Amino acid sequence: MAEIGEVEDHLADERRKAEFDVSAMKVVWAGSRHELEITDRMARIVASDPVFRKDNRAMLSRKELFKNSLKKAAHAWRRIIELRLTEEEASKFRSSVDEACYPDLHWGMFVPAIKGQGTDEQQKKWLPLAKKLQIIGCYAQTELGHGSNVQGLETTATFDPETDEFVIHSPTLSSSKWWPGGLGKASTHAVVYAHLITNGEDHGIHGFIVQLRSLDDHSPLPGITVGDIGTKFGNGAYNSMDNGVLQFDHVRIPRDQMLMRISQVTRDGKYLVSDVPRQLVYGTMVFVRQTIVQDASIALSRAVCIAVRYSSVRRQFGSQNGGPESQVIDYKTQQSRLFPLLASAYAFRFVGEWLKWLYTDVTQRLQANDFSTLPEAHACTAGLKSLTTSVTSDGIEECRKLCGGHGYLCSSGLPELFAVYVPACTYEGDNNVMLLQVARFLLKTVSSLASGHPPVGTASYFGRAEHLMQCSCEVRTADDWLKPSVILEAFEARAARMVIACAKNVSKTLVLEEGFSEFSIDLVEAAVAHCQLIVVSKFIEKLQQDIPGSGVKEALQVLCSVYALSLLHKHTGDFLSTGCINPKQASLANEQLRSLYAQVRPNAVALVDSFNYTDYYLNSALGRYDGNVYPTLYEAAWKDPLNDSVVPDGYHEYIRPLLKQQVTSRAARL
C-alpha cells in the first residue's frame, strides 16, 4: 500500500499470520484483474488529489459542504476528460470521490431514464447534451405525499391540443416533488413523473423531460418553485446532496418532451401504446437494484475493514504477568459479532456479481421478447435489495459499536458511513414494501405449481417442494455442517416450508387480499428466508468455480460456512419450528461456528486488506492500514473548530458570570 512509508506497520504481525495469498484474493474481490487494476488506479488518482480532500467534511457547514461538493464534481469532470478516461474508468473515478452529489442522479437516474423510456429520436436529442453535462438532470418522482405508491402521485401533465404542449401542474401541497437528489440547487432539467391527462382522461403515470432553470443564469423558469428540503441525517454524509422540493404552476413543455418509447400522445391528443413491451421498464429496475447490492457490499466491507483493523490494534483486559493485554479481536463475543459481517460482505459481493450476470441475461431475453424470467428476476432483485441494504445498515452500526467509544467520533469514519448509507433501506423501494413484493411472487409461484408451470431461476427449488417438505437433515457431527449440499437443503427446506405454510393459511381466507394482509408478517419472514437462501446458494456456486491463489478458496469456504451457519443460528426458530433441523443439530451448528471463528481469526486482517481500500477512501483513524490509531485520533482532535481557541467563545458571557456569582442559600431552594 502506498500509505506506509517509513512508519511502523502495527499490523505486521497480523499480516504475517495470513494463510492465503492476499493479492490473489484482491482479484477475486474486484471481480477480475482488469477491474482490480482500474479500481486501484482510479482510487490512487483520487486519493492523491488535494481537491478531493474529505477529512474535514464533518466540520463544514451545510453551505460550505455543498459548495465544496460542487467543486469536487466540477474537478472530477475536468480530470475525467483530461485523463481521457473510458466510461468504465470514469464511473470508478466518480465512486472513488465518495461524495454524494448531483452527478449520482444525473448519471445514475436521469440518463438511464431517457435511455430506457425515450424514443430513439429523444435519445438522439437529449443524451449528447446530458453526456457532455451541458444540461444537468435529476429524477423527480417522489412527492411530499407519495413515495412507495407511485400510482398515487398527484402531479398532472395535461395535454393542450391548442398549443401542442403539456401543462405540468402541482395541484396540492402534497403533490410537491420532494426528495429528488440534485433537484434543490444544481439541476437544470428533470424527468418528472406525472399523471398524463388527454381529453379529460387520465392515462396514469408517465415521465416528462422538464427544464427547471435557465441555462444562462440558473434562475428557476417561470412557474417553477424549487429549493432544498433541508438538512438530513449526519455530519457531512448525504448533506452534500441537494435533495429538493419542486412545485409547478401550470408550466408548459412541448409535446415531444414526454418520454414516448412505450406510449405516445399524438398531435391531436390521442393516447397510443407502442408495441415496445412495457416490461422493458423492469430491466432498468433490475439494473439499478443490482448496483445497490454492489454498493451494499462496498459499504459493509468498508465498515468491517475499519472494525477488524481496530479490533486487532485495540487491547483491553487479559494481561498476564504484566504482558500486553488481549487484542479485542481475540474475544469470542467480538468475533461472533464481527466475523458474520465480514462473511456477509463477501457474500454480498458474490451475489452482486451474479446479479450483473442476471441483468445481462434479462436484457438479452427482453430483446428476444422472452419475458418468462422477468417476474422471478424482478422479485429476486427486489428481495436482494432489501436484504443486503438492511444487513449493511445494521452492520455498519454494529461495527461502530464494536469500536467502543472511539467509534462514536467522526474521525473513526463510521458515523458518516452509517448516515450516508442508511437511506438505501428506503430509496429505490422501501425494504418492507420490497419484501411484500417478493412474498406476492412466492405465493404466485406456489399457486402455479399445481398448474405444471415449472418455477425458474432462484425459485426453481419449489420444483422439488414435495421432497423439501418431508426431507430430514442428515447432520450427525459438527463437520457435517461443512457440506454445501447439507446447508443448501436446510435453507431450501426452511424457505419452502415457510412459504408453503403461508400459502396454505392465505388460501383459507375467502378474499385473497385479506389473507395476504392477515398473514403479511409471516409472509415477510418467509420472503427473508427465500432471499437468504439465494445469497447462500450463490456463495456456494461461486466456490464451485475454479479460484486461483494459494489458500484463497479455502479462506472463502470458511467464510461461506460462517455466513450460512451464523444465519442458521440467528434464525434457529425458523429451522426448528419447520422441523428442518432438530435441537441437537442446531447445537452442532453452533459448535462448528465456534471452530470456524477460530479459523477466520488469523486471516481476518488479510481478508479486509483484500478489499484494497486506500486510507483516503476509508477516511478513518481507526481503520488505517498501518494500525497507527492513537496518534491519528489525537491529531484529528486538535483540528476541530472548537479547539481554535483555548478559552471557548461564550466563556465571558455564559461561564464566567456563573462561576463568579454568589448564590445565597436564601435565593435558591436547592
Added chain:
Amino acid sequence: MAEIGEVEDHLADERRKAEFDVSAMKVVWAGSRHELEITDRMARIVASDPVFRKDNRAMLSRKELFKNSLKKAAHAWRRIIELRLTEEEASKFRSSVDEACYPDLHWGMFVPAIKGQGTDEQQKKWLPLAKKLQIIGCYAQTELGHGSNVQGLETTATFDPETDEFVIHSPTLSSSKWWPGGLGKASTHAVVYAHLITNGEDHGIHGFIVQLRSLDDHSPLPGITVGDIGTKFGNGAYNSMDNGVLQFDHVRIPRDQMLMRISQVTRDGKYLVSDVPRQLVYGTMVFVRQTIVQDASIALSRAVCIAVRYSSVRRQFGSQNGGPESQVIDYKTQQSRLFPLLASAYAFRFVGEWLKWLYTDVTQRLQANDFSTLPEAHACTAGLKSLTTSVTSDGIEECRKLCGGHGYLCSSGLPELFAVYVPACTYEGDNNVMLLQVARFLLKTVSSLASGHPPVGTASYFGRAEHLMQCSCEVRTADDWLKPSVILEAFEARAARMVIACAKNVSKTLVLEEGFSEFSIDLVEAAVAHCQLIVVSKFIEKLQQDIPGSGVKEALQVLCSVYALSLLHKHTGDFLSTGCINPKQASLANEQLRSLYAQVRPNAVALVDSFNYTDYYLNSALGRYDGNVYPTLYEAAWKDPLNDSVVPDGYHEYIRPLLKQQVTSRAARL
C-alpha cells in the same frame, strides 16, 4: 395540549377511538400525580422560553452549537434559581432543556463521585462550591488507551512526601484522558482516576480532585493540556458537549484532594484502608445505571410517539373506489415493527421504576452492612442497562425507517434522537462487557446452588431450577398465552435452561477462564434471556398492583402480552431448542400476537399521547400532536441555510463553466 389552538387536529379520529382514560394513563407513565404535575409544569416552562429554542440545532456549526448550549445552561441555571425550584424540579427542568452539556456531568457524575467517595470533610469543602456552580466539574476516567478496563488506566498520582502533594502525570500518549464530557472547554475541575503510587508501590486506581483551569480567566493551569476530542456522530446531537482530552505534565495537587472515604494516604505516605466497605462504590453504579434505564424508556417512547403519530397520518396504497388510501399504521407489517417497541417503552418505564426501588433497598442494606443482595443488584442493573439501551438504539432507528423517506430529514427529529442516544450503549459500561458480567454472576449463582445458598431477588427462580429444567408448557390454545403464569414459566425455564447448559459446558473445561471464554457467546445469549425475564416479570408485577382509570389496566395488559410474545417470537429458537415450548405452541403465540396487534391499534395514538410530550420536546414535524405534518415539513425546509439564495453559492465557479464548456468528442473518450 397547549399546542393545538385554532388548528385542526388531524388525529382527532384516532383519539376518539381510544378505549382507555388517557389522563389516568399519563399518571401511570409519569409514576404519580406529583411527578406528572412537576414534569408537565417544567416541560411547559422550558417549551415557552425562546432561549431554549432547538429547532435550528442541526444547522448550527460546532462552535455556534457549543456556544448556544453554554447560553442555555447559564439561562437554565438562572431560571432554576429565579423560580426557586426544588432539587426534583430543577432536575426535571434540566432534562426538559434536552441538550447535552457540561451540567449533565457536573450534576450526574462529578457531584455523585464526591458524595460517594469523598470523606465528610471533603464533602463539606467541595459540595457547596459544586452545588452553587462556583466550580464546574467533570468525571475523568477513560483514557485514549483504556475504557472498559479501568485497571489498565495509565495516569499516575505519585505521592511526594517532601511537599505533601500528589504528582499527577500522563506518562504516554495513550494515557491521555479522552472522552470526559464537559472536560474539553467548560470544566474548571475534574475527578481524575489514576494509579496511586506511594513509596514506589502501586495501590491501584483512585480518584483525585484536580483543578484544571484558572477560576479567573479559564486558562488551563500549568502542566495541563486540555481540548476537545472533535466532532461526534450526528447533526447537533452530542456535539453540544465538549468531550475532552487532558494530559498532565507532573501536575501537583495537595494530598487532601485524593478522595479518601474508602482509603487514605497519610502525611508520611502510608496507605490505609478505612473500615467503610468498598462495596459502597457499587451503590453509585446502581444509581447511575438506574437513571440510564429511565432514560432509555424516555428516548424510546419519544421515537415511538413520532412514528405512531406519523404512521396514523401517512397514507399509502389501498385506496378503494377513489376513497382515501390506507393509513400505514393499518398495515400488519408496520404494526409488527412498531407495537413491540411501543410495548418495550412501557416495559422499560416500569422496570426503571422498580430499579428506583431497588436502589433504595440496596442503599438501606448497605447502611446496615448487609451486602448479601449487592452482587445480584449489581448484575441486574448491568444487564438491564445493556438490554434497554441496545433495544432503544435499534428501536429509534427502526422508528426512523418506519417513517419512510421523511424520517431521514432532521426535521423529523429522529436522526438527532438516534445520534444523541446511541453512545448509551457504550458509556457507563460497554453493553457486551456488561452482559459478560451478568454471565459471570449467573455462573456463580448456579455453582452455589449446590452449596445451599438460596439465590436472591431477580435470580431467585434458580431456586426452582429442578422444576424449571423439566416443566412443560401447558399452552393448548392461543388464549393460554395470555396467562401471566404461563408466560413467566416459559421465560424462567428458557433462561434457567440456557444458563445451566452453559454452566455444564464451562465446568467441563479444566481452566474456568478458558471455559468462560470458549462459551462466552452462549453465555451472553443466556444473560440476555435472564435480563428479558426480569423485564417481563416486572411488567407482570406492575399489573398485579391496583391501577386506577377506565380501561388503563386492560390496555397495559395488552402491551405486556405484546412485549412478552414478541420477544418469544424473536427468540423462538431459544424456547424450542431448550424444549420450553413446542412448534405448535410457538405458532399459537404468533396467532395470539396478531390478535393483540389488532387490540393495540385503536389505542396506539392514545398510548403515545400518554407520554405527555410537548411538541417542543419532540421537535419533530412528523410527530406533531395535531398531525399537521406536510405544511410543517414544507416550512422547515425553506429555513435551511442552503435556501438563503435561489442560485447557490458556487454556481458561477463550478456549475456554469461545466454547462457552457464545449466538450469535443476528440477530447473525451467517453
